[in-house]
Amino acid sequence: MDVVSQPLSECFARTREVCEAAGATVVEVPTSRTNSLGLQIARGDNQWTLSVSCNWPLDGSLPAVHLDNNDELLAHVACHGWVCVKDSESLSIDFSRHADTVAETVLAAIHLLEKSLEDSKQGHAEFFNELEGYWSNRPEMLFGRTTVEVDERSRSVNCYADEDTDFSNLNFFEGSKPSHFPTKEARGYRAVYFALPEPVLPPGPNEDLQISYLENLQKEFDAEQQALWAELLGSTPKPERVALLVSMPRAVGGRSLIGFTFGVLEGCPDADTPIANLMIARHTVTHMRERGGANLSLGSRHIVVFGCGSVGSEVADALATSGVGKLTLVDPQSLSADNVFRHALGRFWIGTSKVHALQATLPARYPGIEVVAQPEDAYRWLLTNTTTEVDGFIVALGMPTLERQLSRAIRLSHPKTPVVYTWLEPLDLGGHAVAVTSSGQGCLDCLYRDDEGADSLSSRTSYLEPGQTLTRNLTGCASTFTPYGAIQSRRTALLAAEQMLKALSGSELPYYAYWTGDGSAAAAHGLRTTAWWRQAKTNGSVDVTRPMFGSACKQCRPKK
Ligand SMILES: [Zn+2]
Structure with a gap:
């Protein structure tokens, strides 16, 4: 890009040309500011004395325009006289040409000053919008x-x-x-x-x-x-x-x-x-939430998260940063050394109850959030807890049998509430987030049927053929560690949090969201994938909610 500096005389000539074409008269006047143009500009009934910096190249900002006769309160003019041209909407500047850039900036400053004068005549509404800047x-x-x-x-x-x-x-x-x-x-x-x-x-x-x-x-x-x-x-x-x-x-x-x-x-x-x-x-909490892009309407929402492992802890973090006002975290386990590299908590918390550690860390990061720690089993919590004001449940246990049991229990205890079930596939295969309502048709059990509609022990969404003794093959008999990385768990957690936020804003349920990874690590370990994984991998993000759920299963079918 040609960024050659042009002399003040050329900057002035171009500025006069551009401003005169816009109906303004421009006279050069002395200025005490270095490497600047002193300009007396008149348009209509208004007249301004400006000093315009002609330094080049620009340092990421427009040429600075100073209003030398700054004696009244004007919107977008700082107390010391600098005109905030960047606030103008009418800028279309070619930054590779010095004189053009100066000329267009001066014209934009004139438009802005005219608007500010009008605002001052009309009661200073815009000035008061910008009061803190002044x-x-x-x-x-x-x-x-x-x-x-x-x-x-x-x-x-x-x-x-x-x-x-x-x-x-x-x-x-x-x-x-x-x-x-x-x-x-x-x-x-x-x-x-x-x-x-x-x-x-x-x-x-x-x-x-x-x-x-x-x-x-x-x-x-x-x-x-x-x-x-x-x-x-x-x-x-x-x-x-x-x-x-x-x-x-x-x-x-x-x-x-x-x-x-x-x-x-x-x-x-x-x-x-x-x-x-x-x-x-x-x-203040409100200011930080607003400026940080948190959704203020989520401040009154209460989400219960079952399971605060690698996925659940990241879902909790994502919901907190989105502005959810209250989280109840349910998980009986403490953080272990194995967890550290794939968990929202860090090494400092090894040996501490996950929910208590998150109760300490989340409000410190996200002011105004309330976190209730429940270090107990999810199913027992649901049976014994009387909290009725729940706006949504996240189920991130990674244990399908228990999740189906929970699904039936939530339908009884908290009807008409969004529930997002989320889990990871091993290694680099991908992850899932299933969003349902705890009433009516379309439940977690719907997914545990084969193509003929008969009950099945594995989910139709599964990426892995059943019967593969994965944890043993990869890490030995003594460990029940399922191998996957932090990227996989975070990506799945974000998918689940996004599904919950959509459900809270009233999107249609049920909805099945999924992502697929590369799969080369899984292939290298000799894992056999399902036809659905191969289809999903070429699908992109096609909505397969209807074929996955099918017609209502015996858990969610209307009772006769
Ligand atoms: Zn069902």
Whole structure:
């Protein structure tokens, strides 16, 4: 690609050409910024003075555009005047040509500035959507972090500054101190979270933050908030520092969050203590879930996972990272050294109950999830447990006989609930996830019939011809270890988790999902595969649900 730098004069000529074609007049003016074009641009009733950086090659970003006459609050213009051109939708830039890139970026900046001016005339809705961006670029910003949920309820919260940051970072929380917050010597501040019903404009780009701004905010407070404000100011006869979180509604939904710390004395803001802006990082559960792409509607869902081995532990992890709010994990076993390389848990947990270890690790990784550990046999749990609010079951036991028994028990105890049965084939053959509803036609037993519909001990989905003494052949009589790798178990677990999420969103059941591996390791061990495996391998992901399930079996047939 030709990325030759062109002189400022060529960048200017091209910029004028492009902007004039769009109805703007462009005059070159002096600028104090290095290797930049100074431009005076007018279009319609508006006029801007811009400095445009002409550095080349670009470092992964567009040429920087600075609004030199930045004296009002505009969406997409940072406090120090940089125009956020990347937010513009009308960009189609050929990055291999220097002068063209500069010219198109300037034109995009003009379009953006016009939209921002219009927004400012119409009540600043877009500016308030971007308030945190503007706020974060204000001068002399201090930093804060919070686990306080940004909702509509004003309240007192805990706040402290820590020695790690020379007491300049503030930490906000409710209840017990979050484990990832600094633990070094702390200085506590009285603090309040205020949720404003309407947004209030912050100080302009060239205005200092003053105590009068807080007094403006206070005018918006209702009676309850006024009481909190009085509490915050206190009545001590010597000056002390307090902190304030303020949220404002955004037109696009949610709330912006900004913060302050200032001095109080004898029940009034203290003009002699400097007031500071706080840029607040949200460590709240809702924010992390939203930003992380977790599905918030899954937060109220409860899934029971039977079996937390190599597949079940990975299913639990996948459901947790997808945003499922509650998991009940049922497995009587402890983690052994054999498990370590194909399990969601690591070496640290050898000898520990798998469900208790997952109860410790999953909430640490996925804030807000509730994990119930049940170190017992799946069938016994189902018979003795009275938990009725279950949105789905994962059965990952790898023991077909027990799974069929469970299938019948779930149909009795928890009707109309999605159940996903999942298991692995040995070595590199593949894996399965069968999603059914625990009522009506289509159950796990349906799959255990031969082509004539007679009962069979092996599943129609099986990839391996029956009667092969696999574990003994491969690893000796003493071991019941079935050989497969972490990739195989994870891939199968993801398939099962995906089937559960689809079932929760109302997709049609039953559904049979499968994947096939390469099979060369299985062939090298002399394993005989079924006709279905060979068909599945060429199938891709064709839906074979109907032929696999056939008509209702005697377990799921309507009783006469
Ligand atoms: Zn059936």
